[in-house]
Amino acid sequence: MSINLKKGGSINLTKANPKLSKIYIGLGWELMTQSLDLDASMFVLGANGKLLSEQHFIFYNNLRTPDGGIAHQGDNRTGVGEGDDELILANLKQIQPEAQEVLVYVTVHEATARAHNFGKLKDAYIRIVDVEKKEEIAVYDLDADASYATEVLFGKLRRSDAANWEFVAIGEGSNVGIQGLVDRYV
Template sequence: MSVSLSKGQGVSLQKQDGSALSLVRMGLGWDPVKKRGLFGSRELEVDLDASAVMFADQQPVDVAFFNHLRSNDGSVTHTGDNRTGHGDGDDESIMVDLPRVPAHINTIFLTVTSYEGHTFEQIENAFCRLVDETNGQELARYTLSGGYPAQAMVMAKLVRHGAGWGMQAIGEAAQGRTALDLVPTLQRLITA
């Protein structure tokens, strides 16, 4: 059963049988912007980017995004860049193999940025979701469209709790074209 996330909400990353999730996927979807004009309508392509920034305490140590598709340790993988928003469902995905994440990594931020600078008030049908990749079950969904005058969003953070992981929805609007532009904001959100 999927949870529609709201800012600050926490979600346990355990399966219903109590076992820990092992492979989670952040899916990001959106549609091109439809512009209506005097002579009809046309579509403007939108380039949103899903990213995962890995932290050891307060320090960023690795990232998976459109220009670095795999974390150095191989535990986080970006499945490829979609620069248009065309297609149904998830346009970009990030896979996190939780048991493979090195022990010194205690936080992974999941972010969305608009490389061309479109704001979420301009983008249609934008969403992020977290999926248990072992069975395809959607665990949580966050709607991005709807009035944010920002070009980036810190969707959530995965936080290590002993041997397991939890997730906290953040939903904080930010400015930046890439995940690396968001590092100061992410450092502030580590303890939030």
């Protein structure tokens, strides 16, 4: 049974299912008017809140972490169609122990140049699915709070101890651009 999270809500992914190892993170949205190119990006952070290395910034030009624990499944440039628009696979047991958080952002490609933002979307969500059971664990539907934003932190995976992970729904928007995000976590 899937849990519907609210902004700021969290779920311990491994407490109820200690054998859970492989999940996918599905990101989806519907376009209201014109086509937008949205990009999912992940920042794998250590205890200091910074990237473990440059290779721990996962996006369409760097699809996997060095340990193979997180793998982006590629860029969907149109967002057309039903279901998840971009997918990230995560093997929770394979993610290196130094990793404390995995931030999941979605950014509007060339937002400033094209005057695009999240206000041109509807029905944006992030969901967590157990790969082996093929069951949705949790879903978070973004509200309209971030309609002004050019990038949104949809949520994060957070290590609660050596063997346990939780998912936190965030839905926090900003307008710093992808380079601004990279600068924040370097």
